Each structure stands twice: as structure tokens, then as C-alpha cells.
Amino acid sequence: MAQINEYFKNKYDGDQSELREKINRHRRFIFYRILAVVIVAALIGIAMYHNYKTMIYTDYTTLRTMEYQEASTASYLKFNNNIIRYSSDGISAFNMDNEMLWNQPFQMQSPIVDVCGDYVAVGDYKKSKIYVLNSSGPQGEIDTTLPIQKLCVSGTGNVAVILEEGDVTWVKLFNKEGQNVANDRTTMDKSGYPVNIAISDDGIMLCVSYLRIDGAALTSSVAYYNFGNVGQNEIDNLVAGFNFSNSIVSYVEFMNANTSFAVGDNRLEIFKGAQKPENVFETEIKEEIKSVFHNEDYIGLVYAEGRSDNPYHIDVYNTSGDIVYAKDFALNYSDIEFNKDLVIIYNSDDCVIYNMNDVEKYSGKFHESIVKLVPTDSVTKYLLVMGNRTEEIQLK
Numbered sequence: 001m002a003q004i005n006e007y008f009k010n011k012y013d014g015d016q017s018e019l020r021e022k023i024n025r026h027r028r029f030i031f032y033r034i035l036a037v038v039i040v041a042a043l044i045g046i047a048m049y050h051n052y053k054t055m056i057y058t059d060y061t062t063l064r065t066m067e068y069q070e071a072s073t074a075s076y077l078k079f080n081n082n083i084i085r086y087s088s089d090g091i092s093a094f095n096m097d098n099e100m101l102w103n104q105p106f107q108m109q110s111p112i113v114d115v116c117g118d119y120v121a122v123g124d125y126k127k128s129k130i131y132v133l134n135s136s137g138p139q140g141e142i143d144t145t146l147p148i149q150k151l152c153v154s155g156t157g158n159v160a161v162i163l164e165e166g167d168v169t170w171v172k173l174f175n176k177e178g179q180n181v182a183n184d185r186t187t188m189d190k191s192g193y194p195v196n197i198a199i200s201d202d203g204i205m206l207c208v209s210y211l212r213i214d215g216a217a218l219t220s221s222v223a224y225y226n227f228g229n230v231g232q233n234e235i236d237n238l239v240a241g242f243n244f245s246n247s248i249v250s251y252v253e254f255m256n257a258n259t260s261f262a263v264g265d266n267r268l269e270i271f272k273g274a275q276k277p278e279n280v281f282e283t284e285i286k287e288e289i290k291s292v293f294h295n296e297d298y299i300g301l302v303y304a305e306g307r308s309d310n311p312y313h314i315d316v317y318n319t320s321g322d323i324v325y326a327k328d329f330a331l332n333y334s335d336i337e338f339n340k341d342l343v344i345i346y347n348s349d350d351c352v353i354y355n356m357n358d359v360e361k362y363s364g365k366f367h368e369s370i371v372k373l374v375p376t377d378s379v380t381k382y383l384l385v386m387g388n389r390t391e392e393i394q395l396k
Contacts (some may be wrong), residue, residue, distance in 0.1 A: 008259070021125070049188040057353075057362040057380070066098045067389040076385045079275045080118045080135055083374065083383065083390055086111055091122050093135070096392055102137040105205055112148065116201060117155035119176070123148045132157050132176040140176040160205030162194045163220070169194055171208055173227065182227055184189035184236060188212055192221060198252045198260065204228040207260055209249045220249035222262050222269070230275045242269070255295040261318045263292050268301065270321050281321030287313070295338040298324070302336060315345065325356045339375035339382075346373050362395055 026112040061100035068085075077084045083093030090105035091113070099271045119139075123130035130151060139157055146163035153159050161170060171194055172181040187195055192212030199206050206225040211218060224240040231237035249264040260277060262269040266285050271277040287303035290312065294300065299317045310328035314336075318324050325343070334347040342361065343354045348369040352364040366384065374383035379396045 001202050004299050030378070035325050036181055056360070059364060060184075060382075062192060063381070063392045063394050064096065065389055065391050066094060066096055067095065068100075069388070072325050074387070077113060077120075078113055078374040078383075079115050079120055081376065082135070083385065084113070084115065084120060085316050086113055086122060089131075091120075091131070093120075093133070094390070097391070101135060102133065103132055104133060104138060105132075106131065112151055115151045116153050116199075119153050119155060121151055121153035121158045121159045123151050123161070125149075129176075130161070133161060142173075142174045142178040144172065147172060152197055154199045154203035155192075155201040156203040158199060158291055160197050160199045160206050162197055165332065171197065171206070173199075173206060176297040182206075182225070182237065184208075184225070186210070191223070192219075195220075195248075195250050198254050200254045200260075200274075201257065205232075205254070205277075207252045207254065207262075207277075209252045209262060211250075212250060214245070217246055220244045220247050220264060222249060222252060222271075224271075224277050226275060228275070240271075240273075240278070242271075242279055244269070253294060255299070255319060259298055260293070263289065263301070265289070268299070268317070268321075272317065272319070283321065288353075293337050294338075295365055298341075300343065302340065316343065321390075325354075325358070327354060327358065336371070337375065339379055340369055342379055344373065344375065346370075 060140050074085045074087045079093055082093050082101060086093050088108050088111060090103060092103040093101040095101060098279040110125035111122050112125050113120065113122045118134045120133050121130055126147045128146060128148060130144065131138065132140045132142065132365055142159060144161055145340055146165050149164055151159055151161045159174045160298065161172050163172060167187060169186045171184040171186065174180055192210035195211050197206065198211045204227050208223050210221045210223065210353045221241060222242045223238060225231060225237045226239040227237055232241055244264060244267060247264040247266050249262050251263040254260045258272055258274050260271045268283050268285060269279060270281040271282045289301055290304045291302040297319065303313045303316050305311055305313045310330050312329050314327050315323050316325035329345060331345050331350060331352055332347060333345045336345045345352050350365055351362065351373065352360065355361055368386065370384045370386055372385035375383060382393050384391045384393055385388045
């Protein structure tokens with residue numbers, strides 16, 4: 001009996017050992033197969049990234065066309081992957097499926113339009129009516145009661161405005177339903193004349209640049225107002241302020257939730273902080289600034305160089321103030337903008353695209369004159385607006 005028990009015990013142990021070996025072999029097989037898939041995917045990713053960085057495009061093909069009634073005096077903007085067309089007669093939004101999302105008729109002498117995310121605000125310069133819309137259509141109307149100088153809209157539909165009342169200038173904040181939620185009364189003696197405004201995407205932070213005369217000198221200041229919980233503990237919701245002597249700061253903008261910047265005739269300032277911004281970078285600008293453009297990651301400044309071969313120069317800054325790209329160029333452009341890490345320079349007939357490695361990704365003429373080029377989520381697809389239609393194109 002003992003011999004029989006020993007036999008079955010040895011057989012059981014052998015079977016168990018063989019089973020464990022099979023399990024281990026199966027696990028090794030699965031591991032190496034997964035590893036092979038990961039390596040192949042990584043190689044494909046590296047190849048695609050290298051291709052993206054080095055691919056040169058020489059032409060484009062039209063993928064689809066959206067046609068509409070021509071409006072010779074219309075202007076165009078990108079609106080949440082759609083197109084906005086506006087003029088003195090009204091504003092309309094179209095998608096690339098040849099569908100009108102909405103149409104808001106009005107009579108405005110000089111419409112001012114601002115877009116942020118899924119919201120757009122349009123008001124008449126020197127008048128008092130503002131329409132607030134998103135992809136679903138009209139969301140509200142605002143009556144400022146005073147003449148509008150400037151306006152900007154947040155991604156939540158809040159609208160900030162600069163209003164004129166004789167010697168007094170107002171900075172006011174409205175929600176999309178038209179309710180006045182905050183005011184700041186300014187005079188030249190108090191804080192100066194408000195030159196420009198910007199509102200954060202969440203509609204909580206408001207940045208205002210002021211200009212005042214200090215003796216014989218012009219002095220600018222940039223003020224941040226917080227209309228959230230943090231700002232409720234501060235006088236007039238003012239959470240930060242910065243002064244710049246002998247400078248005219250006329251451009252302020254939010255890049256992302258944590259970063260904003262200001263550009264003057266002789267300086268660039270970068271601020272960081274979602275609740276109480278701090279000045280983290282400043283530099284003196286000696287050249288004449290011709291254009292300012294930005295996205296959530298980069299700030300672009302174009303200077304007029306005055307040279308016959310390359311009359312323009314561009315410096316691209318990241319959010320820390322480092323110059324990550326610089327380029328001289330000759331194209332007499334009508335617009336310049338970013339698409340992710342690409343710099344797009346174009347006019348009605350010609351276009352050139354560079355990446356941050358100074359690779360000329362595309363250079364060529366449009367098949368016919370355009371009035372607006374609109375980047376899409378893809379770095380190889382763009383919308384070309386011609387007045388009576390919009391084409392979605394693919395670089396090739």
C-alpha cells in the first residue's frame with residue numbers, strides 16, 4: 001500500500017509540475033506577444049511622429065464644399081469647428097455638413113464679435129445691444145444702456161464690456177441672460193482709461209488694461225478682477241495689479257486657465273495664476289510690433305523689420321517666456337495664426353506653414369482667392385472661406 005501511495009504521489013507531483021510549466025510557458029507567450037505589440041505600436045508611433053515632423057506638402061485636395069449666398073461685405077470666424085459669417089445685416093453659423101445652425105438678423109453699423117469655445121457675442125460699436133449665442137442658437141440679449149467700446153465673451157456666456165459715459169468709463173460684467181453682475185466705474189484721475197479687456201474661459205477672471213497720463217508721461221496698468229469666491233474677500237474684487245511706466249499696454253488675453261499675457265508698444269508681460277495672477281516674465285521690445293497672436297501654449301509677435309528681402313520677423317514664446325521659434329519671412333500677409341505647433345502665414349492668394357523645427361511644411365498658392373483660412377483639429381486639414389462657399393481641404 002505504501003508503494004501505491006508513493007506512486008500516486010509522485011505521479012501527482014509530476015502532473016502538477018508539468019501543469020505549472022505549461023502555465024508559465026503560456027504566461028511567457030502572452031507577455032512576449034504583448035511586448036511585441038507594444039514595440040510595434042511604439043515604432044509606428046515614432047514613424048508617424050517623424051513623418052509628421054518632416055513631411056512636406058506641396059498641394060491640397062478639396063474634401064467637401066459648403067455653399068451659401070454670397071455676402072461681399074461679410075467677415076468670417078471659426079466657431080467651435082463651425083464657421084461664423086457676420087455683417088451689418090446679421091450673423092449666421094454654418095457647419096461643414098452644409099447646414100445653417102442658426103441665423104440672427106440685426107442692423108448694426110459696426111458689429112463687434114468675440115468668440116470663446118461654444119459662445120459668441122456680437123454688439124454694435126457705440127450702441128448698447130449685445131446678442132449672446134452658442135451652437136444651439138440664441139442664449140440671451142444684453143442691453144448695456146451705454147455706448148459699447150469693447151466686448152469679450154467667456155466660454156460660459158458671460159460678457160465683459162467697456163462702456164462710455166462722458167468723462168466716466170465703465171467696465172461691466174453681464175451674464176448671458178443680460179443681468180449685470182459686476183461694475184467698475186473708472187476715470188482718468190482714478191485708475192485711467194480702460195484700453196482693453198479679456199475674460200477667462202470660465203467667466204470668473206477679468207483682466208483690464210488701463211492708460212493714464214502721469215505728468216508728461218503715459219503710464220499703463222493691468223488689473224485682475226476675480227468674481228469667484230477668492231475675489232469676494234477683496235475690495236472691488238481686485239486681486240492683482242501691475243504698473244508699467246512709459247508704455248501703452250493695449251493687448252491683454254487669457255491663454256489658458258492659468259496663464260495670461262499683455263503686450264505693450266515696448267514690452268511683453270506674462271502672468272500666471274488662476275486666482276491671483278503673478279507677473280512671471282517680462283521683456284522689453286525695441287522693434288515695431290505689427291501683429292500679436294496666440295493659442296493655449298504659445299504667444300507670437302511679428303515685427304516689421306524694414307528689410308527688402310525679409311521685411312518681417314516672428315518670435316514665438318512659450319508660457320514661461322522662452323523664445324522657442326524665430327523666423328524672418330517675406331510673405332506680405334493678411335493674417336497669421338497657430339495650429340497647435342504650426343505657424344500659418346497667409347494672404348488671399350498665398351500660404352506658408354512652418355513648424356517649430358523650422359521645417360516649411362507647406363508653401364503654395366490657393367486654387368482661388370480666399371477671405372479666411374480656418375484651422376481644424378487636424379494639422380493637415382483646413383477650411384478655406386471664399387465668400388460664397390467654404391471648402392474643407394487636405395494637404396498632400
